[in-house]
Amino acid sequence: MNPSGRGSNEVAKKLLVAGMAAALAVSGVACSNGNNNGGNDGKSASPSAPSSSSPAASETASEKPLDKVTFTFFNGVAGEKDLNTNETTIGKALEDQTGVNFKIEHLVGDLNTKIGTMIASNEYPDVLVPDAAIEEVLKAGGFIALDDLIEQYGPNIKRVYGPYFERMRADYGGKIYFLPFSAQVGDFSADPNINQGAFWVQRRVLKEAGYPQIKTLDEYVKLVEDFVAKHPDEDLTGMVSLTHDWRFFATSNPPMHLAGFPNDGNVMVDVNTYEAKSYAGTDFEKRWVQTLNDLNAKGLFDKSSFVDNYDQYIAKLSSHKVVGFFDYGWQIGSAQNVLKDAARKDQSQDDFVYFPLAVTFDGTHDQYLDPPGWTSNRGVGITKSAKDPARIIQYFDNLLKEENQILKSWGIKGETYEVDANGRFYRTAEQIAKLDDTFNEQFGFKTYDWDWPQYNTSSTLADGNSLAPGYQPEVFQLSLTEGDKTILGKYGVKTYAELFDTPEDRPWYPAWSIPKEQGSPQQIWETKKDELLKKYYAKLVLAKPADFEGVWAEYTKEFGKLDTVGYETWYAEQIKKIVEVAK
Incomplete structure (x- = not known):
């Protein structure tokens, strides 16, 4: 999730959240986009949540029925299915309430080309999610200011986003032009699973080694080396790494985590001084790539890591x-779900499920888990071409009613969740089992998992239930396999999160989401840095050990031509401003 967690939609989805994938993985369902929102499988519904056939579901948002209308909605993320929202159970219920349907189109081809065409023609869809091109849309005046609309029609928008209004306006000249994808509501609910960074290892490796405490990178590497050495006939690969396209961050991000920092992007931020330092070109990065180089020299690293695509990586x-x-x-949810599904059918297959380890260079103070975050450079806006901005903002406001956040998260009482005598939401084993990709798509969990105004994944509802089903203890515990329970018991914990240190409060988190204009020195620095990493990482990792220092010197010489001090100074200034506003 480098500042890039996804060169564009990258992190935005992946983070906050960590959400969607998080919640889905907890109940054994793969997430289509890999990230955030507490997940389809992780959202809530109250005892009174409307069912698709109940009177509540067809209640209108006003006193009299509204004429039905369809608005166009473009999402600048590729690989998703185009559809009308009213073709889903959730979307139909929302249409019954508001009279509004959205015809959603997703990106095909290059994002900048598509957005550039909109800007050049001055013609936009009614609603736009421009992903990484959001600054270009703002610069071109493609979005309308939402302040007056929110004042007139947005009581729930005020309730949910109100605490962030100052930051939203500070970033964009005193006006609100789009609604970020999520805002923290209620208490912070921790994710019991690990949906952010970790060093993963097959469970059988830990079992064979007697369930050791693995805290340092050196210990982790030795664990892997010893296991491969003991199983010479299995044709094992010690380690692989993901480098495909925007996902390259999975290979370049480890230095900051190993140094004890969370995923703030390209910088490591001191929680006391707010200084921001790049880890690229540092001893932290050198130690990481040299470790991979050593593994490669021993035949323990998969050289194909630098040419495999994402699907090949997941298959491996x-x-x-x-x-x-x-x-x-x-990002690995689909692979984990395949392995866990096999383990549910045959407990011996649990050996191959991966276990997360909080590894650092020195074995102390890890910060893999996300603190409460605020992603301010991704969101949904109403464009200057919109036919009826008032109806659209009313739809957004209606979506933010708690009963609809429950609907889009937990679903329908009696169908996708239950409520016990104490008012606690839970899911039965049968309900969890039916939440596969097909069901999630038809119900609308996939359509409403992100890209809309919503509560943050880690939010709680007014009655204390978690917004995300995967974050609800009752759901998490029920989703555990016998293998999960066994290995967690061996380490004396009930959740995977207990294996990791508590995240520190970071008001700016994630730093990668701080807006940067296209063509700005900061954006140019990131582009050139990424180009250097993609050029030199393969050389560094695959070099003969005797040649490593020479390649490293060549890399750092090129890296030294970038204005890294200027980049770091700019980041520190932005972070200090955010801290001041957040006080």
């Missing part, structure tokens, strides 16, 4: 042949 993780790797939980 599912093959039982890969012993360990670093990655983000939301």
